[in-house]
Amino acid sequence: MEISFTEDKNARSDFAGSLAGQAETAVASDTSKADDTKKTVSAVAGNVKTKYYGIFDSHAHYDDAKFDGDRDEMIEYVHSCGVTGIVNIGCTYDSMKLSESLAQKYPYVYFSAGLHPSEADVCGDFIHVREVLCSYLSHPKAVALGEIGLDYHYDTPLPEKQKILFEWQMQIASETGKPVIIHDRDAHGDTMEIIRKYRGVKGVLHSFSGSPEMAKELIDLGYYISFSGVLTFKNARKLPEVASMVPDDRMLIETDCPYLAPHPKRGERNNSSLLTFVVDKLAELRGVSAEKIIELTGENAENFFQYTKLSSLG
Ligand SMILES: [Zn+2]
Numbered sequence: 001m002e003i004s005f006t007e008d009k010n011a012r013s014d015f016a017g018s019l020a021g022q023a024e025t026a027v028a029s030d031t032s033k034a035d036d037t038k039k040t041v042s043a044v045a046g047n048v049k050t051k052y053y054g055i056f057d058s059h060a061h062y063d064d065a066k067f068d069g070d071r072d073e074m075i076e077y078v079h080s081c082g083v084t085g086i087v088n089i090g091c092t093y094d095s096m097k098l099s100e101s102l103a104q105k106y107p108y109v110y111f112s113a114g115l116h117p118s119e120a121d122v123c124g125d126f127i128h129v130r131e132v133l134c135s136y137l138s139h140p141k142a143v144a145l146g147e148i149g150l151d152y153h154y155d156t157p158l159p160e161k162q163k164i165l166f167e168w169q170m171q172i173a174s175e176t177g178k179p180v181i182i183h184d185r186d187a188h189g190d191t192m193e194i195i196r197k198y199r200g201v202k203g204v205l206h207s208f209s210g211s212p213e214m215a216k217e218l219i220d221l222g223y224y225i226s227f228s229g230v231l232t233f234k235n236a237r238k239l240p241e242v243a244s245m246v247p248d249d250r251m252l253i254e255t256d257c258p259y260l261a262p263h264p265k266r267g268e269r270n271n272s273s274l275l276t277f278v279v280d281k282l283a284e285l286r287g288v289s290a291e292k293i294i295e296l297t298g299e300n301a302e303n304f305f306q307y308t309k310l311s312s313l314g
Pocket of ligand 1: 059061089147256
């Protein structure tokens with residue numbers, strides 16, 4: 001979960017991307033039936049523009065109110081563009097429920113369940129948090145615990161409360177064996193301190209914003225680093241350096257949609273098809289092809305989330 005930078009544009013305006021040509025074809029032939037969506041994807045895969053087929057979006061918020069007008073259409077649209085996996089993040093009690101229902105509905109959507117630091121004042125006690133999380137995490141498509149962590153950008157909830165909620169959930173992660181998705185905003189020092197305390201927990205720093213030194217320590221601890229549209233921003237600072245040094249087997253990509261749309265779509269409502277811009281940037285920084293980035297991040301998602309490909313859940 002991130003803050004929005006600007007107002008929404010027209011719902012269809014962010015449909016234009018590097019995939020615009022094939023997207024129009026796909027949308028035109030799209031229907032509401034999952035089987036037909038699959039056929040559309042096969043058609044795209046067999047098309048000339050196969051470069052971006054197989055993208056795995058490791059962090060999305062399609063349950064967000066900004067998708068209320070066209071949620072299903074958008075999820076089917078990005079799939080028709082070649083996005084073959086999405087983890088929808090359940091970061092409040094309400095969003096866990098919605099995320100679970102999206103995962104239930106779409107074979108290529110998975111979900112996570114966790115409480116964002118913004119929930120620290122309203123989450124209830126440890127017994128309650130644990131009971132709710134364990135119940136969601138027992139679902140076959142629940143692939144991670146998150147997003148959890150610390151956010152010191154705003155004055156509330158107080159850091160002490162955020163840290164307690166973060167630690168409760170790290171404890172639940174170590175009990176359940178689920179990997180964690182960590183949100184760290186303006187809180188690098190405290191975040192690392194808590195991560196270091198839970199050695200057995202495997203995780204990813206979502207939309208990583210730290211230094212190359214911090215990335216190196218996380219990698220040594222067994223963590224993954226996830227890159228969002230921020231990598232393409234002109235003020236990305238140390239991120240390009242981080243992106244060029246992360247080992248092949250530790251990087252993931254994500255939209256954090258509807259937030260963090262990449263350049264040149266910055267400020268617009270984000271969606272998984274726009275990950276092509278992040279893929280291209282990573283490819284450029286690492287001196288490999290876009291196809292290679294998609295292949296590696298797809299394999300890494302499979303290893304990290306340990307998901308079982310399920311065609312449908314009745
Ligand atoms: Zn998020």
